[in-house]
Amino acid sequence: MRLVTAIIKPFKLDEVKQALEAFGITGMTVSEASGYGRQRGHSEVYRGAEYTVDFVPKVRVEVVVDDVDAPDVVSVILKAAQTGRIGDGKIWTVPVEDVARVRTGEHGLDAL
Amino acid sequence: MVSLMEINSGDTAWVLVSAALVLLMTPGLALFYGGMVRAKSVLNMMMMSFGAMATISVAWVLWGYSEAFGQSWHGLIGNPFQHFGLSDLLSAKSVVGTIPTMAFVAFQAVFAIITVALISGAIADRAKYSTWLVFTVVWATIVYFPVAHWVFAFDGFAADKGGWIANSLKTIDFAGGTAVHINAGAAGLVLALILGKRIGFAKDPMRPHNMTLVMVGAGLLWFGWFGFNAGSALGANNTAAVTWVNTLAATGAACIAWLATERIRNGHGTSLGAASGVVAGLVAITPACSAVTPVGAVAIGILAGVLCALAVGLKFRFGFDDSLDVVGVHLVGGLVGTIAIGFFASASAPAAVDGLFYGGGPDQLWRQVVGAGAVLLYSFVVTGVIGLALHKTLGFRIDRDGEVAGIDLDQHAETSYDLGSLGGGGFSHAGAAMFGSHSTAPASSVATSTKQGASS
Numbered sequence: 004m005r006l007v008t009a010i011i012k013p014f015k016l017d018e019v020k021q022a023l024e025a026f027g028i029t030g031m032t033v034s035e036a037s038g039y040g041r042q043r044g045h046s047e048v049y050r051g052a053e054y055t056v057d058f059v060p061k062v063r064v065e066v067v068v069d070d071v072d073a074p075d076v077v078s079v080i081l082k083a084a085q086t087g088r089i090g091d092g093k094i095w096t097v098p099v100e101d102v103a104r105v106r107t108g109e110h111g112l113d114a115l
Numbered sequence: 116m117v118s119l120m121e122i123n124s125g126d127t128a129w130v131l132v133s134a135a136l137v138l139l140m141t142p143g144l145a146l147f148y149g150g151m152v153r154a155k156s157v158l159n160m161m162m163m164s165f166g167a168m169a170t171i172s173v174a175w176v177l178w179g180y181s182e183a184f185g186q187s188w189h190g191l192i193g194n195p196f197q198h199f200g201l202s203d204l205l206s207a208k209s210v211v212g213t214i215p216t217m218a219f220v221a222f223q224a225v226f227a228i229i230t231v232a233l234i235s236g237a238i239a240d241r242a243k244y245s246t247w248l249v250f251t252v253v254w255a256t257i258v259y260f261p262v263a264h265w266v267f268a269f270d271g272f273a274a275d276k277g278g279w280i281a282n283s284l285k286t287i288d289f290a291g292g293t294a295v296h297i298n299a300g301a302a303g304l305v306l307a308l309i310l311g312k313r314i315g316f317a318k319d320p321m322r323p324h325n326m327t328l329v330m331v332g333a334g335l336l337w338f339g340w341f342g343f344n345a346g347s348a349l350g351a352n353n354t355a356a357v358t359w360v361n362t363l364a365a366t367g368a369a370c371i372a373w374l375a376t377e378r379i380r381n382g383h384g385t386s387l388g389a390a391s392g393v394v395a396g397l398v399a400i401t402p403a404c405s406a407v408t409p410v411g412a413v414a415i416g417i418l419a420g421v422l423c424a425l426a427v428g429l430k431f432r433f434g435f436d437d438s439l440d441v442v443g444v445h446l447v448g449g450l451v452g453t454i455a456i457g458f459f460a461s462a463s464a465p466a467a468v469d470g471l472f473y474g475g476g477p478d479q480l481w482r483q484v485v486g487a488g489a490v491l492l493y494s495f496v497v498t499g500v501i502g503l504a505l506h507k508t509l510g511f512r513i514d515r516d517g518e519v520a521g522i523d524l525d526q527h528a529e530t531s532y533d534l535g536s537l538g539g540g541g542f543s544h545a546g547a548a549m550f551g552s553h554s555t556a557p558a559s560s561v562a563t564s565t566k567q568g569a570s571s
Contacts (some may be wrong), residue, residue, distance in 0.1 A: 047322060048377070048381045048383065048385060049322055049323060049385070049387050050387055050388070050391060050424075050427045050428075050440060050443075051377070051380065051381065051424070051427060052427045052428075052431065053381070054319070054320040054322050055320070055323075057315075
C-alpha cells in the first residue's frame with residue numbers, strides 16, 4: 004500500500020474529490036495547510052505598509068491506496084488539480100506498512 | 116437653566132437620539148480597532164474602549180460635566196463642584212437652550228467617552244490595563260474636561276461665563292475637531308512615544324486579523340457620526356440638517372480620495388483604505404460642518420482623504436509606533452478640518468462666516484490656527500506629564516513575555532477565538548470554594564493555566 008499526499012490549491016478540492024470518487028477511491032482525509040514552494044508567498048498592503056505573506060493557504064489531501072493503483076491516483080489528482088499557474092502544489096507517495104480499520108479490526112487491503 | 120426658554124420636545128428628542136447614536140460609536144470604534152490588531156490582542160483592544168465607556172460615564176456625572184460646563188474660572192475651567200453629582204439639575208425647570216439640561220449632559224457625556232477611547236489605538240497590544248483605566252480618569256479630568264470647556268462652553272448657555280476658545284478667540288469648532296480629534300491625536304502620539312514600540316514593530320508582519328470587523332466598525336462610526344455632528348446643533352432644526360448633509364458629502368469624498376491615493380501609490384484600493392478614508396472624512400468635517408457649503412465639504416473631504424492617507428506612513432519614517440494611526444487619522448484629520456474652515460467657510464452656512472476663499476480675509480484663519488495649536492500643545496504637554504507619571508509609578512507597559520504571548524491572555528486571561536476542537540483541560544468556577552462543590556476536573560489544572568497566562 005502507498006500513502007498519496009497531495010498539496011493543492013484550496014479551490015481545487017472539489018474537483019480533486021470528484022475525480023478520485025470517479026476513479027473508485029472510497030475515502031480520503033483532508034486538512035488545511037499553509038506553505039510555499041518556488042513561487043514564495045504574496046504581498047498585502049495595509050495603509051501603505053506592505054507585508055509579505057510567506058505561508059499561503061493550501062489543502063492537503065491524503066489517500067491510502069493499493070500499490071498498483073498509486074501511479075494512477077497520482078495522475079488523477081494531478082489532472083484535476085492543475086491550473087498551469089504557479090502555486091499548483093505537489094504530490095508525493097510513500098510506502099505504508101499496515102492499515103487497520105478501527106470498527107472491525109480488519110488489516111491491510113481489507114481495511115481500505 | 117440660564118435661559119428662560121421653554122423645552123421643545125422635538126429638539127429634546129433629537130438630542131437624546133443623537134446621544135445614543137454617539138454612544139454607539141465607541142463599540143463601533145472597538146470593532147474598528149479590534150479588527151486591525153492581531154488575533155492575540157483583539158479583546159484588550161476592545162476592552163480599552165469598553166473601559167473608557169465605564170470610567171468616563173461615572174467621572175462625567177460626578178465632576179466631569181461641572182468641570183466642562185460649570186461657571187468658568189477665567190475661561191480656563193468650569194467649577195467642578197458647582198454641579199457635582201448633577202443633583203441640582205434634575206428639575207424640569209433646568210433648561211439649556213430648548214432642551215432639558217440633563218439631555219445636554221447626556222449628549223456631552225458620550226463625547227467625553229469616545230475622545231478617551233480614541234487614544235487607545237496608539238498603544239495597541241502593550242498597555243497595562245489597570246494603568247489604562249487610571250489614565251482614562253486622570254486624562255479626562257486634567258485634559259478633556261477643561262479643553263471641552265474651552266471649546267464647547269459658550270457664554271450664557273449652560274453657565275453665564277464659558278471657555279476662552281469659544282468666546283474670546285471665537286474659533287469655529289462645531290462638533291469637536293480640536294477638543295475631540297486634535298486632543299485625542301496629540302495624546303495618542305505622546306503615549307505611543309512613552310510606551311515605546313511594540314516588539315517587532317516595522318519588522319514583523321502585523322496585519323489586521325479581521326478586516327470584516329474593521330468594516331463593520333467603520334460602518335457603525337459612520338452611522339453614529341450623524342448624531343455627533345448633526346446632534347451638535349442641539350435641536351431638530353436647519354443647522355442639524357445642513358451639518359447632516361455636509362457630513363455625508365465630506366465622508367464620501369474622503370473615502371474616494373483615500374482609495375485613489377492608494378491606487379496610485381500601491382496599485383490597489385483596499386478595504387482598509389476605504390474604512391480609513393471614511394473616518395478621516397468624518398474627522399475633518401466635524402469642526403467644519405456648520406461653516407461650509409456641501410461643495411466646501413467635498414473639498415475638505417478630498418483634502419483629508421489624501422493628507423491622512425499620506426500621513427499614516429509618517430510613523431515608519433520617524434519610528435514611533437502609533438499602532439492604529441490615531442495621529443495619522445485623528446490629529447492630521449482634525450487639523451485639516453479645523454484649519455480648512457479658515458479657507459472654506461461660507462457665510463451662507465449656519466456659522467455665517469466667510470473664509471479666505473470666500474472673501475472673508477485671514478481673520479477666521481488665524482483664529483482656527485491658534486485654536487488648533489493651543490489644544491494640540493496643551494494636550495501634548497499635559498498628556499506627557501500624566502503618561503510619564505503613570506509609567507514611572509504604576510507601569511504603563513506589560514512585560515516582554517506577556518506581549519509576545521498576547522495581551523489578551525496576559526491582561527485578561529482570555530483568548531478571543533476558540534477555533535480548535537482539541538480543548539482538553541479541566542473546569543472549576545469561582546463559587547467552588549464558597550459552596551464546597553467539587554469541580555469535574557482538578558481545579559488546579561485551570562488555575563495553573565490561568566496563572567501561566569498571567570505571568571508568562
